[in-house]
Amino acid sequence: MKIAVLGTGYVGLSTGVCLSEIGHNVTCIDINKEKIKHLRQGILPIYEPGLEALLASNITAGRLRFTTDRKELKDKEIIIIAVGTPQREDGEADLSYIEQAAKDISGYIAESSIIVIKSTVPVGTNEYIKKTIEKECGFSIQIISNPEFLRQGSAIHDTMNADRIIIGYENKAAAMKLQEMYRPLNLPILLTSIRSAEMIKYASNAFLATKISFINAMANICEAVGANIEDVAQGMGKDKRIGEAFLKPGIGYGGSCFPKDVEVLHHTASLYGINSSLLKETIEINESQKDLLVKKALIRFGKLKGKKITMLGLAFKPDTDDMREAPSINIARSLTSLGAEVVAYDPAAMINAKGILGDKILFANSVDEAVWNADALFIVTEWQEFQQLNLPTVLKKMKHPIIFDGRNCFKEDRIKACETIEYYSIGRPDMIVGIA
Ligand SMILES: NC(=O)c1ccc[n+]([C@@H]2O[C@H](COP(=O)([O-])OP(=O)(O)OC[C@H]3O[C@@H](n4cnc5c(N)ncnc54)[C@H](O)[C@@H]3O)[C@@H](O)[C@H]2O)c1
Numbered sequence: 330m331k332i333a334v335l336g337t338g339y340v341g342l343s344t345g346v347c348l349s350e351i352g353h354n355v356t357c358i359d360i361n362k363e364k365i366k367h368l369r370q371g372i373l374p375i376y377e378p379g380l381e382a383l384l385a386s387n388i389t390a391g392r393l394r395f396t397t398d399r400k401e402l403k404d405k406e407i408i409i410i411a412v413g414t415p416q417r418e419d420g421e422a423d424l425s426y427i428e429q430a431a432k433d434i435s436g437y438i439a440e441s442s443i444i445v446i447k448s449t450v451p452v453g454t455n456e457y458i459k460k461t462i463e464k465e466c467g468f469s470i471q472i473i474s475n476p477e478f479l480r481q482g483s484a485i486h487d488t489m490n491a492d493r494i495i496i497g498y499e500n501k502a503a504a505m506k507l508q509e510m511y512r513p514l515n516l517p518i519l520l521t522s523i524r525s526a527e528m529i530k531y532a533s534n535a536f537l538a539t540k541i542s543f544i545n546a547m548a549n550i551c552e553a554v555g556a557n558i559e560d561v562a563q564g565m566g567k568d569k570r571i572g573e574a575f576l577k578p579g580i581g582y583g584g585s586c587f588p589k590d591v592e593v594l595h596h597t598a599s600l601y602g603i604n605s606s607l608l609k610e611t612i613e614i615n616e617s618q619k620d621l622l623v624k625k626a627l628i629r630f631g632k633l634k635g636k637k638i639t640m641l642g643l644a645f646k647p648d649t650d651d652m653r654e655a656p657s658i659n660i661a662r663s664l665t666s667l668g669a670e671v672v673a674y675d676p677a678a679m680i681n682a683k684g685i686l687g688d689k690i691l692f693a694n695s696v697d698e699a700v701w702n703a704d705a706l707f708i709v710t711e712w713q714e715f716q717q718l719n720l721p722t723v724l725k726k727m728k729h730p731i732i733f734d735g736r737n738c739f740k741e742d743r744i745k746a747c748e749t750i751e752y753y754s755i756g757r758p759d760m761i762v763g764i765a
């Protein structure tokens with residue numbers, strides 16, 4: 330099939346590459362000339378494991394092309410819109426990019442083209458975008474809501490092995506065409522109304538975010554009563570009705586999706602006069618989790634002025650370079666406002682982090698360089714590299730062997746194996762080894 334994908338961000342690019350991998354003829358279009366220039370050369374604008382190899386092989390096979398030229402839309406059977414829908418200051422979704430994309434394509438689409446909205450958009454937006462395009466192009470079009478559920482860091486795997494594909498439609502023939510596009514993936518497909526499809530995306534993200542805030546709330550109780558949240562989460566997760574996924578306690582969820590989507594859903598509910606205090610609580614718990622490590626350090630040190638604090642991890646999660654809504658930003662800002670000197674290291678997010686925190690903190694080129702002479706080490710993102718650290722070696726390089734672990738990277742036996750360590754984590758008893 331001849332497919333165009335508008336937007337070559339985390340979603341558009343992963344989608345375009347995967348659709349070409351399953352045999353479709355895909356043209357990816359973006360307004361960012363620099364991005365398109367690099368993509369044509371096989372250079373990725375983002376860090377996403379596995380994407381570069383697939384990008385190269387599909388460009389070589391002639392199934393994947395990149396352009397800024399909208400004239401390329403003319404012969405496309407399916408046009409997928411995957412541009413950003415960030416959050417506005419007032420809590421609403423910023424639809425300006427998708428509105429612009431709708432206007433951009435209007436002059437080039439054929440009556441037979443099916444417009445597929447993959448961007449996450451508030452309920453009713455597909456209908457609004459359909460009207461916007463129809464007003465511009467002067468004929469009626471078919472629109473499909475096809476929300477995306479991939480996670481950054483595992484985008485290829487998630488696209489190729491999605492738990493489900495949601496197709497929100499009003500025209501059966503258009504829905505069947507999209508089913509045909511996805512057929513090679515052999516995945517479960519759920520057909521719904523357009524509004525239900527839009528709502529499925531927000532409800533899914535809100536549920537997962539609430540699950541995280543729930544386990545974080547339990548972690549805080551565990552700390553108070555002397556229980557261990559890791560055991561509690563494992564015990565809960567074994568119940569199939571609860572499930573083991575998304576029960577990892579920590580310093581809060583970040584990224585470009587959960588924070589914005591829960592806020593937008595909360596806002597939508599309030600527009601309709603619906604009580605959504607559950608979502609408000611999810612957001613508030615998440616905000617307070619981001620302060621936990623600094624609070625623990627303040628209890629331990631009294632004050633942080635003049636202390637050298639190392640932060641390992643900056644990205645909002647491992648295996649991505651994305652800093653959007655990363656808890657590391659709040660932590661770094663709190664530490665520096667309290668007078669601490671912060672040195673950070675991240676395997677992939679340093680360039681993006683420098684753009685946000687460059688004037689506040691220092692950046693090291695390796696773990697060794699970052700931890701040297703530190704008064705304390707904060708673990709902020711659970712990169713594999715950090716989970717596999719040789720703790721005794723790291724601790725020897727520090728001024729004081731003190732770790733505040735925001736992602737519970739180390740099990741009890743690894744802490745006990747250290748000669749001297751003070752180890753503070755989330756929802757687990759503090760551990761002090763070898764210090765009188
Ligand atoms: N990032 C994720 O993991 C993820 C997962 C599921 C859903 N989503 C949703 O998917 C959408 C895209 O997210 P993202 O993270 O990929 O965004 P992104 O910011 O990484 O990329 C958006 C891209 O769209 C391009 N763009 C903007 N206007 C355009 C236009 N008129 N024509 C062509 N290109 C245009 C931008 O230049 C940019 O390259 C959002 O609605 C998001 O909520 C994101």
Ligand SMILES: O=c1ccn([C@@H]2O[C@H](COP(=O)(O)OP(=O)(O)O[C@H]3O[C@H](CO)[C@@H](O)[C@H](O)[C@H]3O)[C@@H](O)[C@H]2O)c(=O)[nH]1
Pocket residue numbers: 449477478479480481482534537541574575576577578579580581582583584585586587645646
């Ligand atoms: O048990 C957990 C799981 C995740 N997180 C945090 O939650 C955030 C989001 O993680 P994850 O869901 O793995 O990454 P995203 O790439 O943001 O993916 C989410 O957001 C996407 C955009 O909507 C959806 O497509 C995905 O289905 C949804 O998982 C990160 O900060 C994680 O550290 C936890 O704290 N505990």
